[in-house]
Amino acid sequence: MKTIYIVRHAKSSWDEPGLTDHDRPLIATGIKKTKLIIDFLKKKNVFPDLIITSSAMRAKNTAFLVAKDLGYPLDQIIIDEKMYHASPDSILDELYTLSDDISSVMIFGHNPTLTYLVNQYLEPPIINLPTSGVVAIEFATEKWTEIDASKYRNRFKVFPKMLR
Secondary structure, rough: OEEEEEEEEEEEEOOOOOHHHHHHEOOOOHHHHHHHHHHHHHHOOOOOEEEEEOOHHHHHHHHHHHHHHHOOOOOOEEEEEOOOOHHHHHHHHHHHHHOOOOOOOEEEEOOOOHHHHOOOOOOOOOOOOOOOEEEEEEEEEHHHHHHHHHOOOEEEEOOHHHHH
């Protein structure tokens, strides 16, 4: 079994006009909503084997926040610049390269890419993967190169507004 946890970064700030999009920080509301998600993940016993994040500040900070609270080693988070402007296909291509020893991976990124990616596996599709939202997809295979051809199921989808 292979599992992908697809996580959109937490809510970020637009308040500093001098910052590039890549450097926007998280806001307190985003951190608070992510804590709700972390509590949910702990209750579901989610402890990924690997975490990969976009290099954008808001995605990295979300990944570090989640990793820290789940007990994942912060120095083992992979910061991937390609994830910042990734397409769903390029994310899948990245997953195909993973070692088959890895059973689960958590990826942190951005919309609209992540909404497009999760909608390849959700029925009915969602309109928008909200900030701090997580979709977990399980694939009935032991090889990452076979996830696209294997049976899959939505293990869960969780958004902050579902946990209030």
